Amino acid sequence: MKKIHASAEEALEGILHDGMLIAAGGFGLCGIPELLIDALVKSGVKDLTVASNNCGVDGFGLGKLLETRQIRKMMSSYVGENAEFMRQYLSGELELEFNPQGTLAERMRAAGAGIPGFYTKTGVGTVIAEGKEHKDFDGETYILERGIFADLSIVKAWKADDTGNLVFRKTARNFNPPAAMCGKICVAEVEEIVPRGSLDPDMIHLPGIYVHRIIQGQHEKRIEQRTTRKKETA
Amino acid sequence: MPWDRNQMAARAAEELEDGMYVNLGIGIPTLVANYTGDKDITLQSENGMLGMGPFPFEGEEDPDLINAGKQTITELDRTSYFDSATSFGMIRGGKIAAAILGAMEVAENGDLANWMIPGKLIKGMGGAMDLVAGVKRVIVVMDHTNKAGESKLLRECTLPLTGKAVVNRIITNLGVLDVVEGGLKIVELADGVTEDELRAATEATIVN
16 A cells, blocks of 8 residues: 655546546645646646636636636636636636535535535525425425535645645645545645654544545645734834 | 724624624624624634634745635634534534624525626625525624615615525614514614614615
């Protein structure tokens, strides 16, 4: 069981095919699998459906896969930061399925937990509910949402050991654990691979059972909205 | 004089009670954090954090630490981090006491529209639909009228809904209204605003 690979390209070898469904971790540009996205661009794999909360920005993150027209459909909750996305969507080149953010996260988590569907009150009475099964429980109406069973998960973590146990850092955790859980194969990129036994077993965020391949690399970690305050002068 | 943005935020902060876990939306709701005083309030950021701190000092920004508006922030000694599924689990599960949100339109039955204007750029609902469906109390903070001077408190929303019958209280530049049986009830008038002025600026049914 060798999970560590030398590069993102090598880690994706033999598992890509046109038309596949990929679940990607990240929120905005925070905690996104930058290196695996670059490797997908290089691979030329196309007609992808990508389940990811956002679609990067122009020229960075999943935005790179838009520029090369490798994405056919996005499943997202918010795509407002990307002019190329809007252009392709409005011209009909790109399909978009809006999901409320919590529904998207739960659809991934559910699939990873072997649950093909669940009922939620999120979106009842809105366009999101159209065409979906409605069911009342204890006097409240819920809609049926389906699990997202992805062909491939690409995620970013802070640290991993060689068995794939992952630790995330601060809000860069976000969609990464549920995205990792819902794929047939999960590839994780991390900032540091640490020796087995050096992670506290009680502090592991995602057990290695969900992670099949690991790479280590340098991340740009671009900041989308740099907001600061002034130090008060005495 | 109607309330300005900061006065609306200060009024919204009065809605919060000691010990509450609260989610603040983008815009005026973000300002509410400046007016909570000595109250022990824990702010949730739906990208996976409880105990959101202020913006970092210049040079101390951390790309791994952002809020739901993608702005750099800081942590507090009470902070906890979790994944997005857990985050919306606590939202959907009714653990968050209140959400304070902006809006484009609110209807007299509590319908809320704040995510989409057909024909304009479509950005997405983000976590708004989950929040209004799940949190215990939804408080809308918004201007009473739009740029054309038309009421944003309507009999029925004209824009696609974020949630159906979800709003509890509305704080505008003209006053405070509650969603009750049959329409909206005036709770409070902004300083110097008369009831007639508020009624004249409101399309929704006002009940006594």
